[in-house]
Amino acid sequence: MSARIADDELLITRTFDAPASLLFALWSNPEHFKRWMGPGDFSCTEAEINFRVGGTYRAMIRSAEHGDNWFGGIYREILANKRLVFTFAWNNDGPSAGVETLVTITFQEHNGKTTQTFHQSPFLSVERRDSHVGGWSSAFDKLAAYAAQITKEFTA
Amino acid sequence: MSFTLSALADPTRRAILARLAAGDATVNELAEPFDISLPAVSRHLKVLESAGLISRGRDAQWRPCKLNTEGLKSVDDWLARYRRFWTGSFDRMDSYIAELKEQEKRDERKNRR
Numbered sequence: 001m002s003a004r005i006a007d008d009e010l011l012i013t014r015t016f017d018a019p020a021s022l023l024f025a026l027w028s029n030p031e032h033f034k035r036w037m038g039p040g041d042f043s044c045t046e047a048e049i050n051f052r053v054g055g056t057y058r059a060m061i062r063s064a065e066h067g068d069n070w071f072g073g074i075y076r077e078i079l080a081n082k083r084l085v086f087t088f089a090w091n092n093d094g095p096s097a098g099v100e101t102l103v104t105i106t107f108q109e110h111n112g113k114t115t116q117t118f119h120q121s122p123f124l125s126v127e128r129r130d131s132h133v134g135g136w137s138s139a140f141d142k143l144a145a146y147a148a149q150i151t152k153e154f155t156a
Numbered sequence: 157m158s159f160t161l162s163a164l165a166d167p168t169r170r171a172i173l174a175r176l177a178a179g180d181a182t183v184n185e186l187a188e189p190f191d192i193s194l195p196a197v198s199r200h201l202k203v204l205e206s207a208g209l210i211s212r213g214r215d216a217q218w219r220p221c222k223l224n225t226e227g228l229k230s231v232d233d234w235l236a237r238y239r240r241f242w243t244g245s246f247d248r249m250d251s252y253i254a255e256l257k258e259q260e261k262r263d264e265r266k267n268r269r
Contacts, residue, residue: 039244
């Protein structure tokens with residue numbers, strides 16, 4: 001139970017048969033971005049990317065069943081071929097509308113293959129967001145330790 | 157839904173929920189592991205309560221807090237949706253990379269001729 005609560009963030013690690021520079025370009029170049037964004041039944045037909053720290057991006061994925069879905073955010077950290085941090089929110093009336101999330105992606109290249117670690121978590125209002133950058137991971141580490149301890153006590 | 161998520165976005169509130177997963181607790185017990193005041197903990201509890209993540213007992217003096225697992229269900233659904241979205245996108249990323257590599261090979265062959 002505790003583990004499930006601590007896990008209200010998303011972590012997806014995946015290794016691709018490509019150098020980090022290519023993976024980075026797939027996120028930063030709108031022409032590449034449009035070719036893969038969205039699951040199989042969607043196509044990404046619009047993508048405007050202002051790729052600089054503080055710059056915004058805005059894109060749309062479309063499917064016959066789910067219609068047009070716009071999303072966007074702001075780039076917060078850019079470290080070429082290594083690390084990318086941006087906000088992500090849906091601009092529609094869906095159940096996740098208005099919930100701003102923070103996406104952190106890191107790339108680790110090894111022998112021509114690259115492991116992409118993708119992390120996404122919800123976060124507080126705009127005013128409190130800045131105080132979270134930096135303090136966020138250590139807070140999670142503390143929580144993880146606390147949850148682990150409780151789980152141990154709980155199952156002992 | 158967005159209310160539940162913003163309630164969960166705070167690390168202290170998440171730790172409070174983790175504690176309640178181990179059993180009901182009073183405000184004092186919940187405050188103990190944190191370096192924050194009782195009123196601050198009470199404020200966190202109010203947020204959790206209005207988000208439907210916890211409920212509080214009627215006993216005016218103790219009002220023990222209880223985890224409301226129903227409230228967490230919506231968070232699970234939210235996560236599942238995002239997981240499908242990204243996993244599906246990364247599948248396409250994989251195919252697109254294969255496509256780019258094919259293209260590169262074709263171009264190399266062309267250049268050699």
